[in-house]
Amino acid sequence: MMNETASRHRVGYDGAKMGMWIFLFTELLFFGGMFLLYSVFRSKYAPDFHASAAELDVYLGTANTAILLTSSTSMALSIALLRKGKQRLSILCQFITISLGMVFLFNKYIEWATHIGNGIYPHSPALTGMSRGKVIFFSLYYVMTGIHGIHVLIGVCVILGMLLFTAKGRIHQGDFVKLENTGLYWHFVDIIWIYLFPLFYLIT
């Protein structure tokens, strides 16, 4: 009986994780389509892309990269700590992850507000007056960082839910696949930013 329960549990666990990975593959192709557009237009309008990238704040971009990488580390730690039975430390790490995600979004808000303040936003007179390559660069910038930002926001909300589950004991040392899958999602969102950062900020 014990064996049967254990193996059933195992099937559920493996299935849950594989389901999450398959979802992440669809996300990969979703973002992949945008990276495809980016690479084709960049090779067509290379000088415009280089000139436009100078408008972006490299320091804020670098800070946001460090913030997201740190948040991934705290997410990974929260799972390892929970599996060692350290519930409170796990909750603390989840809280740190959520906070860093919020800081990332706040920095993103400052960046967008600066661009919009400079008159660069979709269909603005300043932007439509620019060359075609620059218009495409900023369109891709807004769409790609915007959709990435929405993913960060969703991640923050889901981790908050996991934090409450962990506090209530619904996620614990013996059953943590929800937290692990949330971690997989968060790390995936981190990987997308790992590519967005050099492609948009470091090509001047």
Place this chain on the structure above:
Amino acid sequence: MDEKAPASAAVVSNKTYIIVWLCLLLLTATTVSVAKLHLTKYAIIPAVAIATAKAGLVVNFFMQLREEPWVLKMMLLVAILALTLIILLTFADTWFRYGLG
């Protein structure tokens, strides 16, 4: 009894995660420094190479792909190859159409 624990992967030590984190920050500093060299046309090569190294660290350690069964590794490989193929085929088209490069 060949009863297995519900968790497939072993718990990774905190120390490993901290080392991976430091490596990721170091690689970020490297990519920012390399960008300052202004390699113009070739800047994309170190940028994507370093990003891929960072992604590799995240996938293998944080997402624990190392510990996953080979089926999952193959699935990820197929997904990445599909994306690479889509990008390559698109370039094969646009290069000849607009004479890019």
